[in-house]
Amino acid sequence: MRRIFNYFSLNQRERLAIIGLLILFFVFLTTSVLLPMFQQSHGIAYQRIQWEGKLTRPAIDSIGIIPATTMAEKKPITYFYFDPNVLQKAEWIRLGLREKQAQVILNYVHKGGRFYQKEDLFKIYSLSKQEVERLIPYVRIEEPATPKKSNAYNPPLYIPIKTPTPILIDINLADSLAFEMLHGIGPSFARRIVNYRQALGGFYSIQQLKEVYGIPAELIDKLSTQLSLQAENIQKIAINHWSVEELGKHPYLKYKRARLIVAYRNQHGSFQSIADLKHIHSLDDDFFVKIEPYLDFSL
Missing domain, CATH: 1.10.150.280 (AF1531-like domain)
Structure with missing residues (x-):
């Protein structure tokens, strides 16, 4: 070691630094080899995935996701032939479904949904592809009963339709x-x-x-x-007396036109007819047609 130090012309401080580095390297190498021998393996903690939203069956199958089940001990599954259109919740649970899965199926049936063939179970988004394939061999769908046709002739019933009285x-x-x-x-x-x-x-x-x-x-x-329509009782607008606030409340006038009219009236005097009002050039012809039946030019 001394020859090596002499060869590289190292002083005492540099020699101590190199010796320290060698000791640290030896400790690290020993730890990396011996430490795994004393570590205990840890199991992987699984977390139940709560599915939210409504995933369609093609969406679930396309991304390869299978709804997670709880880590609790599963209840024994009892297989029997069944018609999914009439099966109750307890019977679905006996077949190995969870309560929420059974309720989704019952809601589908109660809202008018019907299973016409075995493969229709794939339409239920709460069932995974594996669960459907497990249940399909036991599906027995009964055909809905059709009323028997009678050979007796039943003449059509003619019900007179009352014409409603027109409202005026x-x-x-x-x-x-x-x-x-x-x-x-x-x-x-x-x-x-x-x-x-x-x-x-x-x-x-x-x-x-x-x-x-x-x-x-x-x-x-x-x-x-x-x-x-009886237009005799229309409330007239006292164009020569109403204030800006009173005129502005009318849907055809609004406050902008009301200010123009009052300002012109204050400057030129009362309006004698619609012709005087037309001297306000910012008012258009459509406005005069609509407002004229409401105007009262009395002084």
Whole structure:
């Protein structure tokens, strides 16, 4: 060792460092060889996988997943021939299924589902492919009983159909219950019609019902023969007296147009007719057609 140190011209500190490294290497080598001899093997802890969501049978088979079972001791399985359309939960459990699996099958049958052939069991997502293949040899599906045909001649029964009496509703007088008597008008539409009529001050045309939010125009056209109108009691708009707040509440005016009208009135004086109102150039012709029946130009 001394010759080696002398050969490499190592001083005392460098020699001690090399000796220390050699000792550490020897300890590591000894530990890596002897330690596995004293370790105990540990079993693999399995965790039950709780399946959530609805996986279809093709999805489960395609990824090769089999629903996990509990590590508890399994109950003995009793095999017997059965019809899956009439089997009860306890009998499914006797065949080796878990309670949740049996309940999924019962829910399928109770909702109108039916097994027409053995392979229909593959449609149940809670059953693995192995479980279905284990049960298929014991499936016996009974054909549903068909009523026997009688040779006796039964003449067809002719029941007279009563033609419903047509309903005629005045859209300015009817309440929400009256509107609900119309086919296609439910409580929600009926309330909207009444609320819109109150905001307008009454209807002057049946076509205004098409302006009610959500009601299809085709429905109003279909019901037009059952609708009537008396426009004499329409609430008029005092265009020369109402404030911006009062005018702005009307669906045809809103606050933007109300401010324009009041500002023009304050600057030029009262309106004598619709012609005076048309001097406000930002108001279009469609607006004048809709608002004119409601205007009162009295001073």
